[in-house]
Amino acid sequence: MSKMHVKLNLNGEEVEGLAEPRTLLIHFLRENLKVTGPHIGCETSHCGACTVDIDGKSVKSCTVFVGQVNGKDVTTVEGLVNDDGSLGIIQEMFREHHGLQCGFCTPGMITRAHRLLQENPNPTEKDIRFGMAGNLCRCTGYQNIVKAIAASADMMNAQKEAAE
Amino acid sequence: MIPANFEYHRPSEISAAIGIIQQHGDEARVVAGGHSLIPMMKLRMAEMGHLVDLQDIEELKGIEFSDSSVVMGAMTTQHELIDNADLASRLPILREAALQIADPQVRYMGTVGGNVANGDPGNDMPGLMQCLNATFEVVGPDGRRSIPARDFYEAAYFTAREDEEILTKISIPVPATGTGYAYEKQKRKIGDYATAASAVMIGNGAASIAMTNLSDTPIWSEAAGTALAAGDVDGAVAAALDAIDPQEDMRGPVEFKKHVAGVILRRAIARAQSRVG
Ligand SMILES: Cc1cc2nc3c(=O)[nH]c(=O)nc-3n(C[C@H](O)[C@H](O)[C@H](O)COP(=O)(O)OP(=O)(O)OC[C@H]3O[C@@H](n4cnc5c(N)ncnc54)[C@H](O)[C@@H]3O)c2cc1C
């Protein structure tokens, strides 16, 4: 089977590569492009560790083929840093509130939380738990993840107000 | 977890998609959101030489409203459905059900068309569409035809759609104002298919009841709806339990499933009745 020419806008940069059509996006990111932020936890669409943002949607990158995302904008946890390379707000809040222990689920958690807060800048605790239900964590018990996301929302809103 | 290889197609016209399917016959399969098909391909329970991605076909997108009906393009995602305020005001049961499907990531990708075309007894939309008396439009080499949701499901993964046909639209009659509704689902955890689920509509002297994942197809029970319309809740539950045929699996033995089905249906009926306005 011949390989496909795959082009993405990945974290703001045009990237390309050759891959068999059956290649899953997570494998293309990690193996062809060496972007290893998104993790493989289950490979069966259940854990959310592989979550990336595709054209404004949170997607499990183990459950899409490269062809399906050809030509689209993809954001991974690497793309959520500030322009100067320092940790973005959600990343910083996960650190500050101990929203991680082993850190394996963290890239997926942060990427999903990013989209959740874009869609709902003032989530209740219930909204956060419901909106994060596609991401599993084996370590934290979720409490500090929820806190980190709530704190991120407050921080983002404060920044927005300050800018106005 | 690596599927067998295939050639990838992304046509922008429905006629082109049908052409590819005709050319390759059994070797071709369409993909919508891929969140039922790709897991099956990874398990090598589905293999095809040609995968036809429907995402660029405009005709399959969008939600339209008229006084009497709602028409959803097959490629409407569960996320779009949840997000659409006009849809939620006309058919709130759709949103209530969609919020109980899978998890946020799956709902961004999973489509209504894929959910009803799939034919998996675990899918939530088929029973709901039977409850609402929806109609599916399919188009194939011989043109277009409409199939009532209540006639669509033949057995697990077997439907009235021919292999060369693409499901294009789902039409749902808008219920009269004041109709009570509920979609109730018992699942072991977020992201799981139903142990038992039921859809109930009631009002204006009529009622409709459908059950999910309790047989190899969704079950719409006319007798249950008739009993409920007459105010006989026990009769409705008895008729629905009589119509289902659950099988033992990891979600439990047959007796347990029947028990859960009864509990879930009673909850759905009570909530639907409380919403009759
Ligand atoms: C972790 C997880 C949990 C889930 N939980 C639930 C749940 O609780 N309830 C539930 O209902 N679903 C659940 N799903 C399934 C999910 O909702 C699917 O997305 C949905 O069933 C299929 O939609 P799709 O667009 O992804 O279809 P695809 O996977 O692309 O297609 C499914 C099948 O339908 C065919 N098909 C698709 N579109 C068309 C069309 N327009 N015309 C003809 N044939 C077509 C395909 O060829 C394929 O055979 C879950 C999925 C995952 C991964």
Ligand code: FES
């Ligand atoms: S690796 Fe994709 S959901 Fe677990």
Ligand code: FES
């Ligand atoms: S921090 Fe270990 S899995 Fe979440």
